[in-house]
Amino acid sequence: MTLTQETTLVTAADVSAAAARIAPFLRGTPLLPLPGERLWIKPENRQPTGSFKVRGAMNAVGLLAERGVEHVIAQSSGNHAQAVAYTAGRHGLRATVVLPDTAPELKVTGARRLGAEVVITPPALREVTCLALADRLGAALIHSDEFDVIAGHGGIGLEIAREATRPATILVPVCNGGLLAGVAVAAKSVDPAITVIGVEPELAADGAASFRSGHRTAWPVQQTYRTRADGLRAPVLGALAWEHIRRYVDNMLTVSEEGIAAAADLLWERLGERAEPSGAVATAAYLAHGANLPPGPVVAVLTGGNVSVPGEGTLGSAG
Structure with a gap:
C-alpha cells in the first residue's frame, strides 16, 4: 500500500471533528507533573478499558x-x-x-x-x-491505524498542545504508528514548533529503522515478540500511519527492557499510576534520553495500564 496524495492524510479538521464526536465517551486525562523533573505525564491509562485505544x-x-x-x-x-x-x-x-x-x-x-x-x-x-x-x-x-482511528487518537495531541507550555516535546509509544501519526498531525497543527518523537523498545524497533532509512521496514515477528511490551510488537508500521510519520514526526528513540521496567515502577511509586510495559516506554525514553531532548517541558503519553497488579513493569514479572 503506497499513499502519495495529501488528501488521503488525516487533517487537523478531521481530528477536531473526531474529538467532538467522541468526547461524551471519554474521561479527562490531565497533565501530571513528575516532581523534580521537567516531565509531564498524559495518563491515558485512565480511559475506559484502561488505554488510549x-x-x-x-x-x-x-x-x-x-x-x-x-x-x-x-x-x-x-x-x-x-x-x-x-x-x-x-x-x-x-x-x-x-x-x-x-x-x-x-x-x-x-x-x-x-x-x-x-x-x-x-x-x-x-x-x-x-x-x-x-x-x-x-x-x-477496523484496522488500528486506519484513517478514522488515527483521527480519534489525534485528540491526545490537541489536548497536550493546548495545555502544555509551548514549545514542548511529546514522547509517544509506537506500535503500528497510528497513535504517533494522530498526535503529530494534531500537535503540529496547534504549534509547528512542538517536537514529536516516537518511542519503541530496542527489541521491536522496526519503526525506528523505518525512520532512519526513510523506507517502511518490517521486522520478523519472532524478533518483535522478544519485548515484554506486548502492545508494541507489531512487525511493521501501518502504511497510512507511516505517511503521516515521515511528514510530521521529528525523531524516533528506542529504550531497553530494563528501562521500560524502571519507568513503570517509577510511575507507580511517584504518581500512583499503573503502567503496562507498553505504556511506560515514553517515560523510559525521558529517563534514558532526557539530557538530549530539546529545552522546555516534555510530555510522555502513558498509553495503557492494563496490568493485574502495580509493579508489573518490573523485570521478572509476567509480561
Missing part, C-alpha cells in the same frame, strides 16, 4: 454504526480488542476480536467481559485469520 475505536465504530454496520472485527495484541469490544457495545454492535496466544490473560478476559467473541491464534496468523473471518462473517474490519 478507546479514542480511535470509538470514532471508527461510531461512524460505522451511523452507516448501518451491525458487526465489527479487529485483530489486536489486547488493548485495541478491548476498545473495539467496548465501543461496539456502546453502539449496540456485535464484535469479534482476534488475539495472539501470547496476549496477557487480563486483556483476553477483558475483551470477553466487554461482550466480544474472542478468537485466539498464533501471533503470525493474526492478520490472515482476521481477514478470513471478516469475509466469512460479513463484518467491518
Whole structure:
C-alpha cells in the first residue's frame, strides 16, 4: 500500500471533528507533573478499558454504526480488542476480536467481559485469520491505524498542545504508528514548533529503522515478540500511519527492557499510576534520553495500564 496524495492524510479538521464526536465517551486525562523533573505525564491509562485505544475505536465504530454496520472485527495484541469490544457495545454492535496466544490473560478476559467473541491464534496468523473471518462473517474490519482511528487518537495531541507550555516535546509509544501519526498531525497543527518523537523498545524497533532509512521496514515477528511490551510488537508500521510519520514526526528513540521496567515502577511509586510495559516506554525514553531532548517541558503519553497488579513493569514479572 503506497499513499502519495495529501488528501488521503488525516487533517487537523478531521481530528477536531473526531474529538467532538467522541468526547461524551471519554474521561479527562490531565497533565501530571513528575516532581523534580521537567516531565509531564498524559495518563491515558485512565480511559475506559484502561488505554488510549478507546479514542480511535470509538470514532471508527461510531461512524460505522451511523452507516448501518451491525458487526465489527479487529485483530489486536489486547488493548485495541478491548476498545473495539467496548465501543461496539456502546453502539449496540456485535464484535469479534482476534488475539495472539501470547496476549496477557487480563486483556483476553477483558475483551470477553466487554461482550466480544474472542478468537485466539498464533501471533503470525493474526492478520490472515482476521481477514478470513471478516469475509466469512460479513463484518467491518477496523484496522488500528486506519484513517478514522488515527483521527480519534489525534485528540491526545490537541489536548497536550493546548495545555502544555509551548514549545514542548511529546514522547509517544509506537506500535503500528497510528497513535504517533494522530498526535503529530494534531500537535503540529496547534504549534509547528512542538517536537514529536516516537518511542519503541530496542527489541521491536522496526519503526525506528523505518525512520532512519526513510523506507517502511518490517521486522520478523519472532524478533518483535522478544519485548515484554506486548502492545508494541507489531512487525511493521501501518502504511497510512507511516505517511503521516515521515511528514510530521521529528525523531524516533528506542529504550531497553530494563528501562521500560524502571519507568513503570517509577510511575507507580511517584504518581500512583499503573503502567503496562507498553505504556511506560515514553517515560523510559525521558529517563534514558532526557539530557538530549530539546529545552522546555516534555510530555510522555502513558498509553495503557492494563496490568493485574502495580509493579508489573518490573523485570521478572509476567509480561
